[in-house]
Amino acid sequence: MDYASILQEIQQESNGFPTKGNVTLTIPELAKVSPNKFGIHLTTIEGGDFGIGDSNEKFSIQSISKALTVALAFSFLDEKIWERVGVEPSGTAFNSLIQLEHEKGIPRNPFINAGAIVIADMLVSCLKNPKDDFLAYIRLISGSPTIEYNLDVAQSEKDTRFRNAALANFLKSFGNIENDVDVVLDFYFHQCSIEMTCNELAHSFYFFANEGKTKEGKQILTKSQVKRLNALMQTCGFYDESGEFTYKVGLPGKSGIGGGIVALFPKVFVVATWSPKLNRKGNSELGMHALELLTNKTGMSIF
Amino acid sequence: MDYASILQEIQQESNGFPTKGNVTLTIPELAKVSPNKFGIHLTTIEGGDFGIGDSNEKFSIQSISKALTVALAFSFLDEKIWERVGVEPSGTAFNSLIQLEHEKGIPRNPFINAGAIVIADMLVSCLKNPKDDFLAYIRLISGSPTIEYNLDVAQSEKDTRFRNAALANFLKSFGNIENDVDVVLDFYFHQCSIEMTCNELAHSFYFFANEGKTKEGKQILTKSQVKRLNALMQTCGFYDESGEFTYKVGLPGKSGIGGGIVALFPKVFVVATWSPKLNRKGNSELGMHALELLTNKTGMSIF
Amino acid sequence: MDYASILQEIQQESNGFPTKGNVTLTIPELAKVSPNKFGIHLTTIEGGDFGIGDSNEKFSIQSISKALTVALAFSFLDEKIWERVGVEPSGTAFNSLIQLEHEKGIPRNPFINAGAIVIADMLVSCLKNPKDDFLAYIRLISGSPTIEYNLDVAQSEKDTRFRNAALANFLKSFGNIENDVDVVLDFYFHQCSIEMTCNELAHSFYFFANEGKTKEGKQILTKSQVKRLNALMQTCGFYDESGEFTYKVGLPGKSGIGGGIVALFPKVFVVATWSPKLNRKGNSELGMHALELLTNKTGMSIF
Amino acid sequence: MDYASILQEIQQESNGFPTKGNVTLTIPELAKVSPNKFGIHLTTIEGGDFGIGDSNEKFSIQSISKALTVALAFSFLDEKIWERVGVEPSGTAFNSLIQLEHEKGIPRNPFINAGAIVIADMLVSCLKNPKDDFLAYIRLISGSPTIEYNLDVAQSEKDTRFRNAALANFLKSFGNIENDVDVVLDFYFHQCSIEMTCNELAHSFYFFANEGKTKEGKQILTKSQVKRLNALMQTCGFYDESGEFTYKVGLPGKSGIGGGIVALFPKVFVVATWSPKLNRKGNSELGMHALELLTNKTGMSIF
Numbered sequence A, B, C, D: 001m002d003y004a005s006i007l008q009e010i011q012q013e014s015n016g017f018p019t020k021g022n023v024t025l026t027i028p029e030l031a032k033v034s035p036n037k038f039g040i041h042l043t044t045i046e047g048g049d050f051g052i053g054d055s056n057e058k059f060s061i062q063s064i065s066k067a068l069t070v071a072l073a074f075s076f077l078d079e080k081i082w083e084r085v086g087v088e089p090s091g092t093a094f095n096s097l098i099q100l101e102h103e104k105g106i107p108r109n110p111f112i113n114a115g116a117i118v119i120a121d122m123l124v125s126c127l128k129n130p131k132d133d134f135l136a137y138i139r140l141i142s143g144s145p146t147i148e149y150n151l152d153v154a155q156s157e158k159d160t161r162f163r164n165a166a167l168a169n170f171l172k173s174f175g176n177i178e179n180d181v182d183v184v185l186d187f188y189f190h191q192c193s194i195e196m197t198c199n200e201l202a203h204s205f206y207f208f209a210n211e212g213k214t215k216e217g218k219q220i221l222t223k224s225q226v227k228r229l230n231a232l233m234q235t236c237g238f239y240d241e242s243g244e245f246t247y248k249v250g251l252p253g254k255s256g257i258g259g260g261i262v263a264l265f266p267k268v269f270v271v272a273t274w275s276p277k278l279n280r281k282g283n284s285e286l287g288m289h290a291l292e293l294l295t296n297k298t299g300m301s302i303f
Helices: A004-015 A062-083 A099-102 A113-126 A130-142 A151-159 A164-172 A181-192 A198-204 A223-236 A239-249 A285-300 B003-015 B062-083 B096-101 B111-128 B130-140 B151-159 B162-172 B179-190 B198-202 B223-236 B239-248 B285-298 C003-015 C063-082 C098-104 C111-128 C130-142 C151-159 C162-173 C181-190 C199-204 C225-235 C237-246 C285-298 D003-015 D060-082 D096-100 D113-126 D130-142 D151-159 D162-173 D181-192 D199-204 D222-238 D239-248 D285-298
Strands: A039-044 A049-053 A194-196 A253-255 A260-265 A269-274 B037-044 B047-054 B193-196 B253-255 B261-264 B269-274 C039-044 C049-053 C194-196 C252-254 C258-265 C269-274 D039-044 D049-053 D194-196 D254-255 D262-264 D269-272
Touching: A004 A285, A039 A198, A039 C162, A049 A198, A049 A253, A049 D039, A062 A113, A062 A130, A062 A223, A062 A253, A062 A260, A099 A164, A099 B096, A113 A130, A113 A164, A113 A181, A130 A181, A130 A194, A130 A198, A151 D003, A164 A181, A164 B096, A181 A194, A194 B193, A198 A260, A198 A269, A198 D194, A223 A239, A223 A253, A223 D222, A223 D239, A239 A253, A253 D181, A260 A285, A260 B151, A260 C162, A260 D262, A269 A285, A269 C285, A285 D269, B003 B037, B003 B062, B003 B285, B037 B198, B037 D285, B047 B198, B062 B111, B062 B179, B062 B223, B062 B239, B062 B261, B096 B162, B111 B130, B111 B162, B111 B179, B130 B179, B130 B193, B130 B198, B162 B179, B179 D096, B193 B198, B198 B261, B198 B269, B198 D222, B223 B239, B223 B253, B223 C225, B223 C237, B239 B253, B239 B285, B239 C225, B239 D239, B253 C049, B261 B285, B269 B285, C003 C039, C003 C049, C003 C258, C003 C285, C003 D060, C039 C130, C049 C199, C063 C111, C063 C181, C063 C237, C063 C258, C098 C181, C111 C130, C111 C181, C130 C194, C130 C199, C151 D003, C162 C181, C162 D162, C181 C194, C181 C269, C194 C199, C199 C269, C225 C252, C237 C252, C237 C285, C258 C285, C269 C285, C269 D285, D003 D049, D003 D285, D039 D199, D049 D199, D060 D113, D060 D130, D060 D222, D096 D181, D096 D222, D113 D130, D113 D162, D130 D162, D130 D181, D130 D194, D130 D199, D151 D181, D151 D199, D162 D181, D181 D194, D199 D262, D222 D239, D222 D254, D239 D254, D239 D285, D262 D285, D269 D285
Parallel strands: none
Antiparallel strands: A039 A049, A039 A269, A253 A260, A260 A269, B037 B047, B037 B269, B253 B261, B261 B269, C039 C049, C039 C269, C252 C258, C258 C269, D039 D049, D039 D269, D254 D262, D262 D269
């Protein structure tokens, strides 16, 4: 497969794509990002690396981090994590409190905010120095020792924390947060503030496509475990647009409101895109379009 | 009307009433109260005072305070308070977050927790020394200078604050809280911790039944304003059991999870009951029963 | 009280009232009504009758009939009707199916469509010739032997029945409809199609204000029963605007999408208004305004 | 891959599996089925056929038919079908009306009842003789000219139709049903009543796994179209347990309350299971278990 040519075609066809969305306004620090950034990086399990556009520029991975925290929690607790969070699509927006009330504080899945906060609470309990240890984990799986939190972004999320603080307190009222709410939220805001390039992001998810092993050969999860997390990304990775993404793109993946998307074809490749303009559902418009083009051009959908 | 005899009859008939409910467990400090307490005090606008049972024993008025904070906020802001809180029955439990999400942070009415927290926020903005000034107001309207906050109860509510903290943060995320969440909650937990006897409670609501004037003749609200707040108590005063109370008792009133209920017949009387065992909806079982007996025996319903 | 003068004042002040609402479009036959009709009739228990404007013109009473069917069902089944329908405000629109799903087919109250359909089913079971017998009942309580169904309106409701057919089938799926769905709906569409003048409407509700007795002295319900139905109208009579009506007008009443409203002050008067332009909640804009003026001018609120 | 041996292992291990579920009670005719039936049939694209247990016994495919009606509607209308039904998981039970109210009559996906009824309406519009033509289509794709409707089951569904009649009328009230409600429901009840063996069911879905072509080489849909429908089965095929099935089994599939499940690995195999005892979510307990074993033993998940 000539991925280099295909990415170039996508870049050309994406130029004319009429994006109507906007950069997120929910976190002031992220609202400063240039809306026209666009990059893609694709890394194959065979060893190829292909990048276009702004693929080596850092951006805030935001909710994409939720797939990495659940992977780390899974390595500590395995199937026990599902006692406190589900594996079903929510059918509602990423920050909704409604289902939580009906379902007694058990979030539908770890990719909506409520679920990710429960996972953050698990990591705060499991890790000795939660923020340091999680950063070390990210550096390990990505092979990039320079990945950092963006402290301005983390602070900006804290300053506008009220919806997430509502979720965390609500979860705590049902007994589904063990630690202090402020400590859990501090960890959560930091995980969301991690910055990566498309290149780094693709490599961070390499082990999901490589039966649990990083590019450097480190076994992070078992083959069966990554299979299960890939399945979870398929049904729940794009908030209440997960069905649409699965329908159009046909690959498991995860998006973030920083405009990043990562998707993967098991045993074949991982691809990361970045374009900050978001559609109504909070997913990158151009990123989704680019990945649909990629699936169509390569014929590589898992379905 | 021979209220003294009627109250005695009610006391006798209530002895045999099979209450199945329990003292509230949501606030540990309140869970310590003896479940078998029972008192009634009725004060007439003509000047009569009639008490039975434990009517001179202090209890935590809890949500009954919501009618008093809304009265105080009404005296500052008049109809402007309805820009931030509605006047409709909620149809859901007192601490539900569901409607709030659909209705963009405008609580249905000031008697559900979310609405009362918005009112608390208004008072924090309006009052110079919110806690002191509110206590002074309570002492003024009741004519009882010894009414106090119970600081152990306030602390107990703070220690188990998570549901209310979720509501307050949620409201803040919609821009419907002006002040710091912790400051507003501190005021709210104090207002709920006020202790009164049935006698004091009946006198505190005297002005609602007396066209806005206290027993001592002080005009607290206009005649039209108390009419409107009485109407509001009628439709919303008993959480999602307001319809039932109106149907059976036919008087405007307000309940609290401390087991207190206050109800009034405009221009005729105010009556306060206390019995800590609550039904499924969070209202005092025996209190509701006693008030139904009172309406039946006196024939005094507003309908 | 000089009701004649007050009604004239109301008529004058209402002329300038800027109604933005529209005549209902949900039932084609009703959409033909002239939007500028406006009438009021007030009848006192003492024997006075006061009418202004189009108070002697017929209009479709629509949902106002729900108070009359529940009165008739109450006379057959008394408190047993509450086994199949509640007495709580719904907090949702009049034709919502949502609560019904959560609450297993028991409608919140008899004044939302679902509840009224359950009451219609009870009458189909209780009455020998349901449509004839109900019409006879209406003629009896109103003292007007010429009141009729409007068969064109009934047919128009049948032709556009789908939402109500959904409700009736949904209720049947929970076992809360005994008779054939089509038979129940036929009765329901007929009851809604009844036409009255403001004058006739006020007299139809006379017994609610007169301790259960019609103007002609016939005891329709007991004193306690009408008290209870008045209470129910207070909390539930205006769909999800019941709180607003209670707050502003302070009288029990019932509205219909034909633009009629009836309200009453127990032991004093019954008043009926008609103006077809509806607000967003489906209640007559001018009718609500006129009744607010009436309460303000007379000082006669029950609160 | 030695599918024959693997199926035998599954059969043995399934014998000891403690199923707690029950045969569906919602349709009386289906409640008569023996609860201990169990069969599997697996057909490979390479041409192998492997059956165990009751794999040649007919059962009611029920909701599995929804994947076949959507395939037929897709061949007529292509992407235009998504103007009237979505592609997102619902997050709620298969027969819920709640989302439909919020979302103005556009069902979340074609595999919940509301969505399937909209698809049935499309087919009633597209097909000359809907019931005959659909049966012909089923015989064509399965290669089994003897497949039939079970008229007793269709009648039984009609006799207990009230929930589905509520859905259809509700959809019609939003303008999302073109034809007469009774005609659409008659078609819908017939499609659900189709009976197949596991063998026939596996062959009916052969074209989903074979890039749109039946075993006999007939092109039913394009390669891209079946990819998209497979994606849809993955996210929505198992009601509010779709996430769980994806997580555990990792194959696109569809279940029915007759106890059947069909799943497929694109370009490799189709597998059909039958065991009538259902779990709380309405999916065959033993069928799901057997497919989880199959994925684990073969290592053949798409993720």
